[in-house]
Structure formats: C-alpha cells, structure tokens
Amino acid sequence: MTGPVTTTAPSGARAALHRLRAEVAKAVVGQDAVVTGLVIALLCRGHVLLEGVPGVAKTLLVRTLAAALDLDAKRVQFTPDLMPGDVTGSLIFDQRTAAFTFREGPVFTNLLLADEINRTPPKTQSALLEVMEERQVSVEGERRPLPDPFIVAATQNPVEYEGTYALPEAQLDRFLLKLTVPLPEREEELGVLRAHHAGFDPRDLRAAGVRPVAGAADLAAARAEVQRVHVAEPVLGYIVDLCRGTRSAPALELGASPRGATALLNTAKAWSWLAGRDHVTPDDVKAVARPTLRHRLRPRPEAELEGVTVDAVLDSVLATVPTPR
Structure with missing residues (x-):
C-alpha cells in the first residue's frame, strides 16, 4: 500500500492530515505507507497491527504520529506476567476514605501502543477485546468510556516465536489493518545514520522539530467527510x-x-x-x-x-x- 495521490484541491481537514507525512518524516524515514495506514485507521476509528522485525522504528512511528496530531499516547510493554488490570485499570482501596476508587489504566488515552502484544497470555489479550470493540472499560458493572479518538496500535515480531502466544482469530478480526513495517532501502537507511550522526535523539521529538499539525477537531471533520x-x-x-x-x-x-x-x-x-x-x-x-x-x-x-x-x-x-x- 503506497500513499494515495491527491486529485483535487484538498479540504482543510484533508490538507491537515496530508501535512502529517512531512511532519512524521522529520523523525521516521521511509515509512509513508505505514503512516497512511495509521491515518486511515484514525479516520475509520479502527485499530492497527504493526508487524516488523525489531529496530524498524515501529514505536517511534506511533509516538511521532501522536505528537504530530497533538494526541495523547501511552505505551504498554506486553510481557508474560502482565495482568488485565495493568492494561485496563483496577479498583484501589483508599484508606483515607475507606472506599474503593478506580485507577485508570494506560488504555485511557488516544493512541495506545501495545508493544509485542503476542508476548502476553490470552487472559490479558482478552482484556483488550472489550476495549477495542466497545471503546470502554467495565469494572464492577460500571462502564467507563475511553477518550475519542482512541485506537490501538499493536506490534509483533514476525520472526521470533519463542515465548509468544498467537492472537485468537476473534481478536485479529478486531484489527482494521495489518501493516507490514519493512526494512528501509539503502538510501533511507543512510538517512537514518546521517540523522543520528547529527545528534538526532528518538526520545526527544520536540528537538527533532516535530510539531502538532492537526488535532482531534481535524479528525472529526475528516470522518464526517469520509462518511x-x-x-x-x-x-x-x-x-x-x-x-x-x-x-x-x-x-x-x-x-x-x-x-x-x-x-x-x-x-x-x-x-x-x-x-x-x-x-x-x-x-x-x-x-x-x-x-x-x-x-x-x-x-x-x-x-x-x-x-x-x-x-x-x-x-x-x-x-x-x-x-x-
């Protein structure tokens, strides 16, 4: 999947989303097709499964996209000992009030990066099913809606299967897209090295010049036009x-x-x-x-x-x- 070619003058919302490519390219080189897929997921209120070997900037891509869209993003490293409450949140007893209060989990965000989702057992994977389908968390019979927009961008390694759990078909079907994150071409990889040689720090996107070029209002307007x-x-x-x-x-x-x-x-x-x-x-x-x-x-x-x-x-x-x- 390569990026679509605009055939008419873009609307305000469309122009804002097209500016994302140039903005994301400040930190991520050669992944235009994946960026387009993530934008499509946001327009469709869908979730994305990113598959690629380690070191192809999957995490950096999601973080940069969130920064360029001025959206909140959180990351969860999925491990074999991760519990459902670690993802969705849980009730905590407050000794001062002698009552239970809900502590929100990392799913209460706009863009959730579920890193190596296939490394956690099915029990924890299933905690994401309601989140992905209903966009809410139910605890003790009370429904807590998630922010809008909300999408899950989950990553998995296609070559390492030791210690992993295959995603069930019902969960795979909840992902709108499965995007393959390729290794860069030689010139693109040279660009990566030049940026790092010049002092690029992937942990400091602001220093790399990444700025918000669109926001939730642009997404809402774009979704209405897509419909x-x-x-x-x-x-x-x-x-x-x-x-x-x-x-x-x-x-x-x-x-x-x-x-x-x-x-x-x-x-x-x-x-x-x-x-x-x-x-x-x-x-x-x-x-x-x-x-x-x-x-x-x-x-x-x-x-x-x-x-x-x-x-x-x-x-x-x-x-x-x-x-x-």
Whole structure:
C-alpha cells in the first residue's frame, strides 16, 4: 500500500492530515505507507497491527504520529506476567476514605501502543477485546468510556516465536489493518545514520522539530467527510465478491468474514477521500485490500508447508474476481 495521490484541491481537514507525512518524516524515514495506514485507521476509528522485525522504528512511528496530531499516547510493554488490570485499570482501596476508587489504566488515552502484544497470555489479550470493540472499560458493572479518538496500535515480531502466544482469530478480526513495517532501502537507511550522526535523539521529538499539525477537531471533520464518500452498487458488489472469493480459495481454511467486508468498505472510502475523490473506485478497493484482509485469513496447514502466503492468495483473488467497469 503506497500513499494515495491527491486529485483535487484538498479540504482543510484533508490538507491537515496530508501535512502529517512531512511532519512524521522529520523523525521516521521511509515509512509513508505505514503512516497512511495509521491515518486511515484514525479516520475509520479502527485499530492497527504493526508487524516488523525489531529496530524498524515501529514505536517511534506511533509516538511521532501522536505528537504530530497533538494526541495523547501511552505505551504498554506486553510481557508474560502482565495482568488485565495493568492494561485496563483496577479498583484501589483508599484508606483515607475507606472506599474503593478506580485507577485508570494506560488504555485511557488516544493512541495506545501495545508493544509485542503476542508476548502476553490470552487472559490479558482478552482484556483488550472489550476495549477495542466497545471503546470502554467495565469494572464492577460500571462502564467507563475511553477518550475519542482512541485506537490501538499493536506490534509483533514476525520472526521470533519463542515465548509468544498467537492472537485468537476473534481478536485479529478486531484489527482494521495489518501493516507490514519493512526494512528501509539503502538510501533511507543512510538517512537514518546521517540523522543520528547529527545528534538526532528518538526520545526527544520536540528537538527533532516535530510539531502538532492537526488535532482531534481535524479528525472529526475528516470522518464526517469520509462518511459522505459515495460507493456505487457495482463497487459494493465487488467488495462482497472479493471477500467471498477468499472463502472459496482452496489454500485457505478461513476466509474474510462480513466484518472484513465492512472493514474493506470503510478503508476504501478513507483511501478515496485522502486521494481527493468523493467516490470509491475499484482501484481504491484493490489498494487497501491486502492490509485490510490479510490478518483475517488463515491458510491450510498443507498450503503453509508448501510456502503459500496469505498475500499470494489475496493477489490471486484480486486477479480472478472480475473488476466492475
């Protein structure tokens, strides 16, 4: 997924979000596609799973995006001994008042970075399910809503599986997008070294010149505009046919659910809006199909042994499902 090309003069909200790329690039080099995916998630009120080897600036990317959007961000390092209350918050007995009070957990933020989410047991992972789906925390029967906007950006290492717990399908389906954070190209990596040689400190974004260029009001205005993007009936049918095509793919034992089709509709609308269009084209759907669907599909064990990847299956489905004209 590469960044969309704007075809018309941007609206105020769209221009503000487009400025994010230049701002994030002050601290993170060569990750425009991932930044675009995170912006789409914010526009769709969705969550993102970031997958990449250690050292490709996944944490720095999320922190920089939050700073450029003037949003609150918190980070949780997921470990085998992390408890659900460490994430959502818990009741604490106050000896002065002889009563229990709720101490908010790190989920009470705008952008939660769940670092190495697959290193914590299912009990703690499940604590995020209500948070991600309902955007609230329930403690002792009382519901506590989370701030708006709120998204979870979770990271996982694709090459190290010792001491990890696979995310259940129900939780994977809660992520709007799965974005692959690639290793930089040679020139981009040289840029990283030059910045560090010149004194860049990834812990001090302000010193790097990162400033807020958009905020919650811009996101709210942008979401309202995204909702007005038109989707013609043939394009709706194309989205459905793509998802149904994954369900009948011989290499897959689990295809995209109706929730996946809804997610593809929403991400395609956000992509089209970022490109300056007021309607979704089949190419918009194709542009976001892989990051929107790849984590919702499960290959058959025999296909995995033969080296078949989910992205390869998606490429086949995209090539065989007729594109509306």
